[in-house]
Amino acid sequence: MTEKTASETKLRIAIAVPSADMVHADFAMSLARMCAATQGMQVNVINNKSSIVAIARNNGVQIAQDFGAHYLLFLDSDMLFPETTLWRLLMHRQDIVAATYTKRVAPYPTLGTVLGGDVSPAAPGLIEMARVPTGCLLIKMTVFEKLARPYFRFDANEETGEIIGEDYIFCDRARAAGFRIWCDPVLSHEIGHIGQQVFKIPLVTA
Secondary structure, three states, X not given: OOHHHHHHOOEEEEEEEEEOOOOOHHHHHHHHHHXXXXXXXXXXXXXXXXXXXXXXXHHHHHHHHHHOOOEEEEEOOOEEOOOOHHHHHHHOOOOEEEOOOEOOOXXXXXOOEEOOOOOOOOOXXXXXXXXXXXXXXXXXXXXXXXXXXXXXXXXEOOOOOOEEOHHHXXXXXXXXXXXXXXXXXXXXXXXXXXXXXXXXXXXXXX
């Protein structure tokens, strides 16, 4: 087997990181450790800088397609995750699988919506979801072949006026195209969502 042929047999993974001008240092360390654990795969780390996250995600998909990726892993630049994250998501062998996490504002609800109603049996160790956030989301590239561009877009609830994020709209469209969406609950407990906190000198009263 030639060197070129051996290379072509490797799993190609694109890791897309939407961001502004900077990323969190702790995120960068998580990403470095995870990339160091990807032996045997061809990995392309994509940083798309845009003030509009939907545009950054769509650009990430395009670069992943140009790279010939088999899977695209979205990681937001305010996430903390174990070095085994990519391997564990790949091992589920699903078209769309995520780890979820909490919002950064009180009361810190968990993001995403579990699929309710009468559903077919779940994959072992996974929870079937109606919607998941995109901060730690693995997508098989063939999913995009069944969706119209732009893959990520914003929408609004006409009754309430609520803006619906590009992550949930993607999930709605993917499920409408026949794909099932999964969440790894064990990995989700190992994901951190980096936020901000203001510290003040406490007022001491007599």
